[in-house]
Amino acid sequence: MFRTALRNVLAHKARLLMTVLAVMLGVAFVSGTLVFTSTLSDALKNSAQKGYDHVDVVIQPHKSDKTSGNPGAAALLDQRLLDQAARVPGAASATGTVSGFTAIADKDGKLIGGGFSTRGGNYFPGQDGKDARYPLRDGVAPHGTGQLALDAHTADRAGYKVGDTVRISVDGPVREVKLTGVFTTDDGAVAAGGSLALFDTASAQKLFAAPGEFSEIDVRAAPGTSQDALKAAVDKVLPKDGAEATTGKQLADEQATSIARSMDSMTTALLAFAGIALFVGIFIIANTFTMLVAQRTKELALMRAVGASRRQVTRSVLAEAFFVGAIAAVAGLAVGIGIGAGMRTLMNATGAKIPDGPLVVSPTTVLVSLGVGIVVTVLAAWLPGRRAARIPPVAAMSSVHATTTTKSLVVRNTIGAVFAGAGIAAVLVATGMADGKATMALGAALLVIGVFILTPLLSRPLIALAAPVLRAFGISGTLARQNAVRNPRRTAATASALMIGLTLITGLTVIAGSMQKSIDKMATSALKADYVVSMASMTPLSPEVAKTLSGLPEVTASSPLSYSPSRIGTDQQSLTGVNGKDIGKLTQLDFSQGSLTGLGGDKAVVDETTAKEKGWRTGSTFPVTFQDGKQGKLTVSGVYTGNQMFSGIIVDNAALAPHQKTSFDNQVLVKTADGATDATKDALAKALGKNPAIAIQDKKDVSDGLAQMFSTLLNMLYGLLAMAVIVAVLGVVNTLAMSVFERSQEIGMLRAIGLDRRGIKRMVRLESLVISLFGGVLGIGLGVFFGWAAGELVSGSLATYELVLPWGRMGLFLALAAVVGVLAALWPARRAARLNVLASIKAE
Structure with missing residues (x-):
């Protein structure tokens, strides 16, 4: 029977070609996905681990709610802690780092880098006057507020050389600084197409934190000191509940885990589409083997007549399917490896740079690809093989084919109707549920199966x-x-x-x-506003931007939008700060109670969802703990219907300003005398220095x-x-x-x-x-x-x-x-x- 199955495969090569192609495409999609995501994940992990080559212990602000930007948040790390960390037993050196968004314009005024990966940091020289993290290729380290150094990739891409003037933006206003140095780096974000600008430490602190404060302290171990021993020593000098120490290896492992977790969603999505292709291929395989078996009815009947059992006939068909699936799976794996390599090249060509690294073809990828191709083919061929074995030999040799009986059609249609009805019912029920995704997915699957049967x-x-x-x-x-x-x-x-x-x-x-x-x-x-002004990276916007816009003759009303963390009772709640005097001219909210009129002082308007949860109505007062930990009371002056742009508690900015450690805005709404026109937009852009980091958007x-x-x-x-x-x-x-x-x-x-x-x-x-x-x-x-x-x-x-x-x-x-x-x-x-x-x- 085995030799017969092999002979049949070789005898019907042309008939099986389309089946091989169908399985091969599905397997290629699977293997290509696994190869690409494994390669990308491995490259990102290696790049991330390189970032911790010069770090043995990292000190960071404590990750508890108390210090995550919520009311009463603790300060960042200070110079005193940096000095203490440098002196602990087993420490060779300690480096204070601070970083944040830094937009860099090329010579044509366009933004370099990919938005969120356009970063700035500090150059922290050691005793030798050099920062080991960033070896200088050209020039010298930055010194003073008017100087910076750029990574070599960004400098070469933009055509900048030492001595050039570079236009940058950190929080809105354009700054012109002198390029004093070009450095090399293993930073994964830079390798992926981002940009990195370095300032001296004092300048970076003013831009990204506060004078004398750091966002992180990196401690290097002396020769012979392990990371764990150094961490134990550092723990003794940390302020209670203010900071925490982590070994470089642990951070590298955490980052690798985070990368793997983020890649899981991409892998799952791509494999879902591969699964769809394979599912479609099942119909082709089943069709092909049904027709092949039908064409060999007499041959199979003769085999039955000379002693072959039903099980042997079924096995012969499954053996054919195994050969076809194996050939298709091997071909699909080879094509998939090419697809994986091609996807990496394509992403690099489109500007989404991937760190260098080898093409990863893991044993899991090989086993999964071969297993999927063979299993799908064999399963799809099982039913045709079983049907062939059930045809009586005499009837088959007499060409009396087993026609579909009325009973089988009734059973099939009944089952199909049940599946389709259950699917429709599940989908309709899901539309009325608060979270009906799972129910709807189940209903969709049942309905598709039901329609297929019918x-x-x-x-x-x-x-x-x-x-x-x-x-x-x-x-x-x-x-x-x-x-x-x-x-x-x-x-x-x-x-x-x-x-x-x-x-x-x-x-x-x-x-x-x-x-x-x-x-x-x-x-x-x-929105009634003509324009929404924000940072292109959605990072905080300097208050200077709102001040500049409000002073323009074209602007008739403007309001910055700022978000400040607070606590209402025991619940965390973000407060939205606006210009109470002008916000009514810039927004169009539907109020069920009260209005925006008179928004100011201790007045607040809340959305209906929040009001319902808290039991508030117009005139209700509630206690609030502001960002600096101080307490106050707010009075509800209106209840509105929330939407995707406005929700939660809205107050006047004047009520938030005294409690904000650093003042910044998220967006600025602007209404102009002539409405949204090209001339007005150009005037706003010119007033803001034609800043590449700032987006000026009308409703369209x-x-x-x-x-x-x-x-x-x-x-x-x-x-x-x-x-x-x-x-x-x-x-x-x-x-x-x-x-x-x-x-x-x-x-x-x-x-x-x-x-x-x-x-x-x-x-x-x-x-x-x-x-x-x-x-x-x-x-x-x-x-x-x-x-x-x-x-x-x-x-x-x-x-x-x-x-x-x-x-x-x-x-x-x-x-x-x-x-x-x-x-x-x-x-x-x-x-x-x-x-x-x-x-x-x-x-x-």
């Missing part, structure tokens, strides 16, 4: 709708319709592969379009920025789902090719009675088109339903959500299904038309 039943009436159109193509059209419904199960399996891909694509498109519409409504309804810019995020994500998902569509195309090609082989005698008869080659080609193409459009209609219908259901789930937290049906894109998807049908039929149609008439008629 697809043979649905195929006849839906394909019958195309009869009037097909009749226009004469006998070819009529035969195409009859062929499409001749074997409903095969048609269903072929169409279902395409259905799954289009279901996901349509659902994602509906959700993305509806979210964009809701964001547009939110930006329009919640805010909406377009979010739309760009959705579009980028959607295009990425389209690219990933394209794999499933490609596999579905292979399924249509495979089904038609096998179907043409099965109908060789019939096609020969048609040619003999006068149907020319062109008519044969047209018949096969129309059959493919009908099957593809059938799958497309089901997929788009399910996608719209899932898109609506997901939107109902989202609408609970997004009041402006509105369902948008992208009719244009759905028409495009249906056209895509038609194109798939036409392209998939090219080779089978050509093959059918070239069959020898006499040889075909004599074929069994």
